[in-house]
Amino acid sequence: MLTLLDDAIATRADDEGGFGVYVHWPFCQSKCPYCDFNSHVRHGGVDQTRYAAALVRELETMADWNPDRRPISVFFGGGTPSLMEPSTVGAVLEAIDRTLGLPADVEITLEANPSSVEQARFEGYRAAGVNRVSLGVQSLNDADLVALGRRHDVATARAALALAQRIFPRVSADLIYARPGQTTEAWAAELGEMLAICGNHLSLYQLTIEPETRFWDLAKAGKLVVPNDDAAADLYELTHALTTAAGFERYEVSNHARAGEAARHNLVYWRGGRYLGIGPGAHGRILVDGTRTATATHRMPEAWLAAVEAEGHGLAEREALARDMIADEYLLMSLRLSEGLALDRYAERAGAPLDAERITTLIDSGLLEHGNGRIRIPQSARLLTNAVVRELMP
Ligand SMILES: C[S@@+](CC[C@H](N)C(=O)[O-])C[C@H]1O[C@@H](n2cnc3c(N)ncnc32)[C@H](O)[C@@H]1O
Ligand code: SF4
Incomplete structure (x- = not known):
């Protein structure tokens, strides 16, 4: 909870x-x-x-x-x-x-x-x-x-x-x-x-x-x-x-x-906002009873239709997201963007800042840039996005 x-x-x-x-x-x-x-x-x-x-x-x-x-x-x-x-x-x-x-x-x-x-x-x-x-x-x-x-x-x-x-x-x-x-x-x-x-x-x-x-x-x-x-x-x-x-x-x-x-x-x-996902196989990040929740509806159209007609929604999965999951998701998604990740937003979501030493090492290796309270992956390292995210993940 x-x-x-x-x-x-x-x-x-x-x-x-x-x-x-x-x-x-x-x-x-x-x-x-x-x-x-x-x-x-x-x-x-x-x-x-x-x-x-x-x-x-x-x-x-x-x-x-x-x-x-x-x-x-x-x-x-x-x-x-x-x-x-x-x-x-x-x-x-x-x-x-x-x-x-x-x-x-x-x-x-x-x-x-x-x-x-x-x-x-x-x-x-x-x-x-x-x-x-x-x-x-x-x-x-x-x-x-x-x-x-x-x-x-x-x-x-x-x-x-x-x-x-x-x-x-x-x-x-x-x-x-x-x-x-x-x-x-x-x-x-x-x-x-x-x-x-x-x-x-x-x-x-x-x-x-x-x-x-x-x-x-x-x-x-x-x-x-x-x-x-x-x-x-x-x-x-x-x-x-x-x-x-x-x-x-x-x-x-x-x-x-x-x-x-x-x-x-x-x-x-990519900025970690909220979205309702409706229709068969749709994913969402919504509030359920006030809690940020990952949702997925039934993928098979007929199963989704029957569920909605019976229950008012076709949700097959819903998972209340703990703060570390919300933070990990923000890290993963925001570094896909050229605007990158806002360090204070990350720290607020995770309850702790990203590891400063690891950030410095990545900057020294040319895999990250830093400025205006954000980190971003430079164009020259974009193909290594997944590796950079893995390195930063607590
Ligand atoms: C939901 S799909 C398709 C939308 C629409 N039905 C269509 O086919 O034009 C959205 C986009 O994902 C891309 N896509 C789908 N499968 C892909 C794959 N295996 N590799 C790369 N791009 C893919 C296509 O460019 C596609 O337009
Ligand atoms: S199968 Fe459908 S959704 Fe997939 S690429 Fe073809 S037209 Fe688009």
Whole structure:
């Protein structure tokens, strides 16, 4: 059981990190061979009216536990949220506004796939209140889009990006790099093309071969070979050089934005804020009976639906977080950011400061920088982020 002091710390952590709502839509038209997100294909279709009602119900339950904050961000992630009917998105947003209150300047993001069917829904999402779209372009190379199992080609992705930019005030695009056989020259050309058309925000992910995916099986069988660590590091550095030259800041390991365009939603996670996670397989950091609690809902959509309809929420896991866990999480998440970790915030959460000697050693080795009461990992050491975090962890 946490003490009153711990509760105060948890609340303070929320205040500093902001408050958001994550909504997971767990359905896709097909399963991409690299993807281990909670996504399911339902050929028979999905009863959106029933899912919308369940999302609203789960939101109401969690909002009741967390009535004190207004979200700075709402994020519809997936799966493929651009398979949601605009009316489903609208119902969830209306419920958030009714229960928690949506400020006029709230960021409302929806992850969209670029197919033409989804493009037809863009106007409806905008009318429902969505003001930022994150478009899963993944590649500007037709052969690689096929290899990634994507259902769109480059022309469709370009059209979707142009349309999204006409309709939404803010648009981001995702690309996956370090793909099988990808050379630095090819990536430089592709990223250059993307930087010319993408606007203000890009998420650039190195391909990860995740367990229990088709790519994992192929890699194990030697039929899929990704760039080795050195080649991947070259691609990472090239990514930094090209995005910086184009006026983007790498504000997080994989996220790049022009000034003022960072995604507020992800900042809530990385700054240790609070977020409700609703929908199948959603994670959250919420208050339950006043205690900061890590939550996860049932991953299987039908199990989640039945639980919400019976109990008002689909939580499969909830773990009250002790202060050392809150502090460890802040360390892990904040050092992903270019702004880094605020030493006083860490000390307050942990009840003790980080080890000064270890910080000095890391600074002397060029693995950390210090200034304005913060420590951060310099660009030159970003690939060693996990090792630096391990070294600092008490
Ligand atoms: C929830 S996913 C997908 C959103 C949307 N359904 C789509 O596919 O465009 C969010 C992003 O994670 C990235 N991603 C997913 N699996 C990945 C992997 N194994 N390696 C690297 N990036 C990955 C992709 O760029 C993707 O756009
Ligand atoms: S990458 Fe996107 S579209 Fe593909 S299976 Fe994963 S969530 Fe679905």
